[in-house]
Amino acid sequence: MHLIISPLANDFMVRALIAATLIGGVCSIVGVYVVLRNMSFIGDGLAHASFAGIVIAYLLKFDLYIGGLIFTILTALGIGAVSKRSEVSLDTTIGVFFTAAFALGIALMSHVQNYVIDLQDFLFGNILAIDRRDILIIAALTAGILIVVALLYKELLFASFDPVSAGASGVPVDALTYVLLAILAVTIIVSLQAAGIVLVAALLVTPAATAYQLTNRFGPMMLISAIVGVASGIVGLYCSYYFNVASGASIVLVATACFFAAMVLSPKRRSLLTALLDARRTAIRVR
Amino acid sequence: MKDERTNRHDHTHIAPDAPPQPRGHSHAVAPATFHLHPHAGHPHGQPARVPASDAAIAVDGVCAGYFGRDVLDEVSFTVNRGEFIGVIGPNGSGKSTLLKVIAGLLPVQCGSVLVFGQRPSPEVRHLIGYVPQSESVNWSFPVTVRDVVLMGTYGRLGLFRRPSDADRAAADAAIAQVGMQDYTSAQIGQLSGGQQQRVFVARALVARPKLMLLDEPIAGVDATTQHAIFTLLEQLKEQGTTIVATTHDLSCVAEWFDRVLALNHSVVAYGKPQEVLTSETLSATFGSHVLVSPVLPA
Incomplete structure (x- = not known):
């Protein structure tokens, strides 16, 4: 008990715990769509692209959240539009655009070396540096995302499972894809300070992939994913405190441990690999 | 004729x-x-x-x-x-x-x-009831037969409204109509191709x-x-x-x-x-x- 309570004497630890809970929850709920719709590469790519937005905002002395948010949302919507009209595969488009945006971020950052320390928090995450204002922003954005997901629950379910029939019955499938991309962009921005650009994809994918192995129903999958996400955030943070390792990395490693545990315990006994291969084969033939 | x-x-x-x-x-x-x-x-x-x-x-x-x-x-x-x-x-x-x-x-x-x-x-x-080409569907999705058929009510419900008990009853009736009542709780991807087609017909039927x-x-x-x-x-x-x-x-x-x-x-x-x-x-x-x-x- 003492091991759990004593770190809370530090204000930074209390803030970090609140942030880990919020971020673990929102990432793992949005992550359900990321996993089921094969959007993990988009998630990873958007996280990298956001770096350019953050560096530009930094250079312009603009708010980092707002700068990163605008840039990431625009990139996400741009990708949605390009993939809809272009005949180049979505993966290729993402590979080209997002590495370019990341390279732009690195180029700008290397040009202004004295800012490097602060910006590195965004690369690898530093949840212990989160202040009161960050918490408020994270809480507000998380609440907004959860409200949208709750309101559009059945439409997002239908459009993700069977986009053609959903469209035929009047669900605005294309608009929902853009909504989901925007939600993904906001989720990534919310999580960057805690997990960092490189690891945020794991927060999106791992809890949902864990839940996927434990249930064959959508609602329970979302619930289990959220529990795994929040628990990984909290447990990972304590591990980070006691073993003196980077918080983002330790949260991701705890989530990964959950994933392997679920793989062993899975009633479905199917490996993630098979599932992902199946999903990829059937994926996005929306046209 | x-x-x-x-x-x-x-x-x-x-x-x-x-x-x-x-x-x-x-x-x-x-x-x-x-x-x-x-x-x-x-x-x-x-x-x-x-x-x-x-x-x-x-x-x-x-x-x-x-x-x-x-x-x-x-x-x-x-x-x-x-x-x-x-x-x-x-x-x-x-x-x-x-x-x-x-x-x-x-x-x-x-x-x-x-x-x-x-x-x-x-x-x-x-x-209109629409039954899509099999490959446009994400079969690994975690939804059961009843979940899928219930989607047939979504178009009529419109945004923000959840299916009612009457909608659930209509879904079960449609499942019975296509003879899939023994598979109501099965995950859609576990069914055979023909069973999946029947479920999709049932989903279209819910909306009459x-x-x-x-x-x-x-x-x-x-x-x-x-x-x-x-x-x-x-x-x-x-x-x-x-x-x-x-x-x-x-x-x-x-x-x-x-x-x-x-x-x-x-x-x-x-x-x-x-x-x-x-x-x-x-x-x-x-x-x-x-x-x-x-x-x-x-």
Whole structure:
């Protein structure tokens, strides 16, 4: 008990715990769509692209959240539009655009070396540096995302499972894809300070992939994913405190441990690999 | 059905190289050219909610496609109420595109589509049940048979509203109608192809459609299952539902469909199965090197 309570004497630890809970929850709920719709590469790519937005905002002395948010949302919507009209595969488009945006971020950052320390928090995450204002922003954005997901629950379910029939019955499938991309962009921005650009994809994918192995129903999958996400955030943070390792990395490693545990315990006994291969084969033939 | 033979030459035109058919002949003249199908007078027929109009579907000079390329080129045909229509053609001939155009999923570049006399609209969508091509569905999705069938109520519910107990009861009734009640809690991906098709038909049925559009409903299922699916569709037809199904399997065409549309970007032929299933039409539709005799067992 003492091991759990004593770190809370530090204000930074209390803030970090609140942030880990919020971020673990929102990432793992949005992550359900990321996993089921094969959007993990988009998630990873958007996280990298956001770096350019953050560096530009930094250079312009603009708010980092707002700068990163605008840039990431625009990139996400741009990708949605390009993939809809272009005949180049979505993966290729993402590979080209997002590495370019990341390279732009690195180029700008290397040009202004004295800012490097602060910006590195965004690369690898530093949840212990989160202040009161960050918490408020994270809480507000998380609440907004959860409200949208709750309101559009059945439409997002239908459009993700069977986009053609959903469209035929009047669900605005294309608009929902853009909504989901925007939600993904906001989720990534919310999580960057805690997990960092490189690891945020794991927060999106791992809890949902864990839940996927434990249930064959959508609602329970979302619930289990959220529990795994929040628990990984909290447990990972304590591990980070006691073993003196980077918080983002330790949260991701705890989530990964959950994933392997679920793989062993899975009633479905199917490996993630098979599932992902199946999903990829059937994926996005929306046209 | 014998009287339809007098119109044979209107229905069946083999014209891959012929000048374009006169536009507008189908829906403008349709009431005069086409007669009502015998089933249209069935006691169950003509439900009250359907607006008055002679044709279930009137496609007139439609061009449509993706990325500026037309997949459908001046397609015109009319489907009467209560008819069971088969659309045949090779892969990439525009069969799926045609269904999407009828369902209002894809805008037309030229021409017009009328479903029960109306242009595409949310009201018209509620009259249509759509069963998609199997590969457009994410089969690894964590949803059960009941979850899937319940999705059939979503369109009518509209945004933000959750399905009620009545909707759940309707879903269970539709599941029973297609004989899948023993699989209600099974995950959709664990079912066989034929069972999945029946579940998708059940989902379309929940919304009580007047028109069913099925994209390759018998692709990759065995002969017994094909028979079961067609028997189910035949029952729906007898209740007055108009049905359009695409297929590239010709073995079922003569037995089940009232009329067959041979499609290869444009209409190659449209008429009763025995009129369309000639070696001439089929080589014009599928290319000369393919099937010559459609009655050969598959």
